[in-house]
Amino acid sequence: MSDKPLPELAGYAKEFYAWCRRGDLRFQRCSDCDAWRHVPREMCAKCGSAEWKWVKSSGKGTVFTWTVAERAMHPAFADAVPYAPVVVEMDEGVRLVTEIVDCAPSELEIGMRVEVAFAKVSDELTLPKFRRMP
Amino acid sequence: MKDKACIVGVGESAYTRDVELSKSVLAIQLEASMRAIEDAGLSPKQIDGILPSQYGPTTEELAANLGIEELRFATTVHMGGAAAVASLQHAAMAVSSGAAERVLLVSGWNGYSMQRARNILSTNVTVLPGGAIARDYYMPYGLTVPAQWYALIARRHMHEFGTTQEQLGAIALAMRKHASLNDKALMRDRALSLKDYLSAPVIADPYRMFDCCLETDGAAAVVVTSAERAKDRKHRPVYIMGAAAAHPYPADEFTNREDIFHTGLTDAAPKAFAIADVSPSDVDFAEIYDCFTFEVLQQIEETGFCERGEGGAFVEGGRIEIGGELPVNTHGGLLSEAHVLGMSHIVEAARQLRGNLGKRQVKGAEIGVVTGWGDFGDGSIAVLRR
Numbered sequence: 433m434s435d436k437p438l439p440e441l442a443g444y445a446k447e448f449y450a451w452c453r454r455g456d457l458r459f460q461r462c463s464d465c466d467a468w469r470h471v472p473r474e475m476c477a478k479c480g481s482a483e484w485k486w487v488k489s490s491g492k493g494t495v496f497t498w499t500v501a502e503r504a505m506h507p508a509f510a511d512a513v514p515y516a517p518v519v520v521e522m523d524e525g526v527r528l529v530t531e532i533v534d535c536a537p538s539e540l541e542i543g544m545r546v547e548v549a550f551a552k553v554s555d556e557l558t559l560p561k562f563r564r565m566p
Numbered sequence: 567m568k569d570k571a572c573i574v575g576v577g578e579s580a581y582t583r584d585v586e587l588s589k590s591v592l593a594i595q596l597e598a599s600m601r602a603i604e605d606a607g608l609s610p611k612q613i614d615g616i617l618p619s620q621y622g623p624t625t626e627e628l629a630a631n632l633g634i635e636e637l638r639f640a641t642t643v644h645m646g647g648a649a650a651v652a653s654l655q656h657a658a659m660a661v662s663s664g665a666a667e668r669v670l671l672v673s674g675w676n677g678y679s680m681q682r683a684r685n686i687l688s689t690n691v692t693v694l695p696g697g698a699i700a701r702d703y704y705m706p707y708g709l710t711v712p713a714q715w716y717a718l719i720a721r722r723h724m725h726e727f728g729t730t731q732e733q734l735g736a737i738a739l740a741m742r743k744h745a746s747l748n749d750k751a752l753m754r755d756r757a758l759s760l761k762d763y764l765s766a767p768v769i770a771d772p773y774r775m776f777d778c779c780l781e782t783d784g785a786a787a788v789v790v791t792s793a794e795r796a797k798d799r800k801h802r803p804v805y806i807m808g809a810a811a812a813h814p815y816p817a818d819e820f821t822n823r824e825d826i827f828h829t830g831l832t833d834a835a836p837k838a839f840a841i842a843d844v845s846p847s848d849v850d851f852a853e854i855y856d857c858f859t860f861e862v863l864q865q866i867e868e869t870g871f872c873e874r875g876e877g878g879a880f881v882e883g884g885r886i887e888i889g890g891e892l893p894v895n896t897h898g899g900l901l902s903e904a905h906v907l908g909m910s911h912i913v914e915a916a917r918q919l920r921g922n923l924g925k926r927q928v929k930g931a932e933i934g935v936v937t938g939w940g941d942f943g944d945g946s947i948a949v950l951r952r
């Protein structure tokens with residue numbers, strides 16, 4: 433069994449995941465027009481500004497869509513099937529690919545309310561995952 | 567651009583799924599190229615433009631082998647599965663501007679016998695333009711291959727519009743039926759029923775096994791020249807009435823699109839029809855890039871053959887089968903003929919418009935559409951006529 437693929441901790445990905453390691457889900461937010469964005473970019477696509485900050489997210493969102501992988505298409509996930517990559521739409525409007533930790537794939541529903549639940553992978557990496565909101 | 571360029575030659579290598587028959591990608595691309603050049607009644611030295619695929623041999627290797635001494639135009643379109651039809655657009659622009667006179671398009675791979683097609687991106691997703699985003703934000707969650715990316719869009723479509731598994735099945739069954747009429751189709755003898763379709767293993771819900779394209783060895787090629795030069799060829803010319811290609815926004819990350827169904831084709835299709843000065847209702851058949859069943863349904867909608875959300879109903883009742891209102895993928899497509907990165911769709915469209923395709927000829931075919939879909943939703947489309 434090979435290792436699971438990991439993000440390359442460089443550039444903005446390094447910063448994004450460094451916040452996660454500290455238990456903070458942050459997205460870039462434009463300093464000029466206040467637009468949130470994910471994935472990280474150099475510029476604001478809405479207004480063209482290069483000024484931005486990492487701003488703390490509410491951590492709350494809604495399941496936008498999902499799939500259930502029943503066949504591992506990467507050897508590192510052979511023991512994980514069936515598992516469900518999910519797209520969550522944050523209350524701030526940005527969407528991210530993630531996983532719902534306390535929900536069997538068969539119970540997933542579009543519109544389900546979820547909140548961030550950090551999952552430590554190693555000393556260097558913590559992934560933002562989600563759990564059902566009470 | 568309208569009617570200024572024509573497809574005058576088409577050809578393929580053998581299509582195989584057999585490690586024993588494996589040849590190099592260069593060898594099978596040259597095999598397909600020579601067939602297309604011969605079909606055009608040309609000698610390879612007369613080719614002065616090449617549009618090679620981003621996956622495979624370079625222009626330089628192809629030209630050196632073909633003995634092309636005067637190469638005046640060469641470019642590569644980086645749009646994955648949308649590249650073949652986008653390359654057709656580039657070829658039409660090249661010959662109508664005079665940059666080149668006889669242009670060769672070729673693509674193909676050893677998707678079965680060498681690295682299996684499914685493993686190419688999961689091994690190194692950064693071969694994709696923008697692939698670093700997938701590496702950093704998709705892959706850690708096991709979202710590792712196109713089947714899984716696109717399944718997310720398919721699931722959302724089912725949620726918003728009530729599209730059903732059976733409707734995706736109707737697409738798989740239509741392609742399989744068409745393959746039975748095509749001697750080159752690798753699935754020609756493998757009948758498929760709805761029961762077979764529904765009981766097949768799930769790959770990435772809602773995609774089951776028969777929602778996913780084949781992995782095959784093979785190459786296909788097309789020769790394009792100006793309308794003037796196209797006269798007095800071996801075969802009747804097939805005119806490129808209009809062609810367009812587009813990237814969705816953003817092209818390198820699909821989950822944050824404001825409208826997740828807005829792909830490159832959404833912008834490219836109206837442009838191509840405007841250039842061609844016809845509308846989707848004038849089209850007699852369509853060869854639609856069918857990496858997975860839902861992408862056929864989505865492209866039917868975004869091309870404008872029906873409204874968004876109506877694609878599920880559209881593909882039912884034999885409407886996309888030969889004899890139906892809009893026959894789709896009359897060769898069997900990537901799902902049931904072979905997967906050579908979209909070039910085979912252009913080959914089939916040209917043959918339909920030449921006529922005399924036997925059992926699978928679309929009766930009275932005058933105008934055909936061919937599309938491409940690549941990467942995270944890049945799109946391309948050409949409107950062709952006899």
Ligand SMILES: [Zn+2]
Binds near residue numbers: 462464467478480481
């Ligand atoms: Zn801004």
